[in-house]
Amino acid sequence: MLLYQGVIMGIFKIKRGGVFAALLLLCHSALGATHTVKAKETFYSIAKRHGVSVAALMSQNGMSDPRKLYVGKRLVIPGKASTSQVKTKPKGVHRKVAAKTARYYPSSSKFRVIVDAGHGGRDMGAYWYGVRESNLNIKVARKVEAGLRARGYPVTMTRRSDVFISLSRRSQIANRYRNAIFVSIHFNATKHTRVSGAETYYAGRKGRYLAKCIQSQMVRRLRVKNRGVRRGRYAVLVGTRCPAVLVECGFISNTRERRRCNTARFQTDAARSIVAGIERYDRVY
Numbered sequence: 001m002l003l004y005q006g007v008i009m010g011i012f013k014i015k016r017g018g019v020f021a022a023l024l025l026l027c028h029s030a031l032g033a034t035h036t037v038k039a040k041e042t043f044y045s046i047a048k049r050h051g052v053s054v055a056a057l058m059s060q061n062g063m064s065d066p067r068k069l070y071v072g073k074r075l076v077i078p079g080k081a082s083t084s085q086v087k088t089k090p091k092g093v094h095r096k097v098a099a100k101t102a103r104y105y106p107s108s109s110k111f112r113v114i115v116d117a118g119h120g121g122r123d124m125g126a127y128w129y130g131v132r133e134s135n136l137n138i139k140v141a142r143k144v145e146a147g148l149r150a151r152g153y154p155v156t157m158t159r160r161s162d163v164f165i166s167l168s169r170r171s172q173i174a175n176r177y178r179n180a181i182f183v184s185i186h187f188n189a190t191k192h193t194r195v196s197g198a199e200t201y202y203a204g205r206k207g208r209y210l211a212k213c214i215q216s217q218m219v220r221r222l223r224v225k226n227r228g229v230r231r232g233r234y235a236v237l238v239g240t241r242c243p244a245v246l247v248e249c250g251f252i253s254n255t256r257e258r259r260r261c262n263t264a265r266f267q268t269d270a271a272r273s274i275v276a277g278i279e280r281y282d283r284v285y
C-alpha cells in the first residue's frame, strides 16, 4: 500500500495532468490495497487509518484473534474508495472517504450485556466499617446499565434490588442468551488492610480480552493501583457460557480506598470505565 502510494505520488509530481495517475489509481484499487503491519499498530489503528471497520478488516483477512497480529504481516484492506470517485478527483479522495466511513463505526449489531451485581440479600459480601459490598455493587451496576442502554446495548440485570440470588441462577440467566457477555461487579477486601487497587478476573479467550479492556480503562479513569487481569475460577465465570469477567473495583478493607469507593463520584467513574471497556471490546469482537 505504502509502496503503491509512493509510486502514485511520484507520478503526480511528474505528470500533473492526472489522466495517467487516475489510470494508475484505477489499477491500484482493482488490485485491492494492502497494509504491512508496523510496530505498535493494532487492528483498531489500522482500521481507523484506512476508514474501514475492525470487524471488516479482520474478516477480510480471516482473523478472529486480535492478538495474532504481528509486525510485518500483510493485511488486505477491504474495498472502500470506488473507481469512479478516483477518476473524477484523484487527489485527497482517500483521506476524505476514510474520514466519512470512520464516523459510522462501530456499526455491528450489539451483543447483550448481562450485568451482575455481586452478592445481595442475606449475602452482603465484604463488610468493613459499615460499608456493605453488596450495596456498592448494585450502585455501580445500575450506573453501568444506564450507560450501556444509552449506547444502545441490550442489558439484562441479574438483580435490581437487595435480594439474594444463587451463583448458579446468575449463570443460568446469562446462558439464556446466545450473543452476550457477562460482567459481574464486585468490591474487594482482605485482612491485609494496606492492599489496594482494581483487578479483573476472566474465563475464556474472549473473556480475557474483555477483562483487559475493562481493567485498562479502570486504571486510567479511577487512578487506582493496577492489580492486573487474572484467570478466575469463580462459579459465575465457570458456569457461564458467554465471555465472562468479574470486576473488583477496589478494596473496602483499605481505609483510604473504602472512603473513595463509597462516594458517588467513584461509583460513576467505575461504571464509566466498565462501559468504556465494553465499547473497546465491541470494536474487536
Ligand SMILES: [Zn+2]
Pocket (backbone or CB within 6 Å): 118, 119, 125, 126, 133, 186, 187
Ligand atoms: Zn464480592
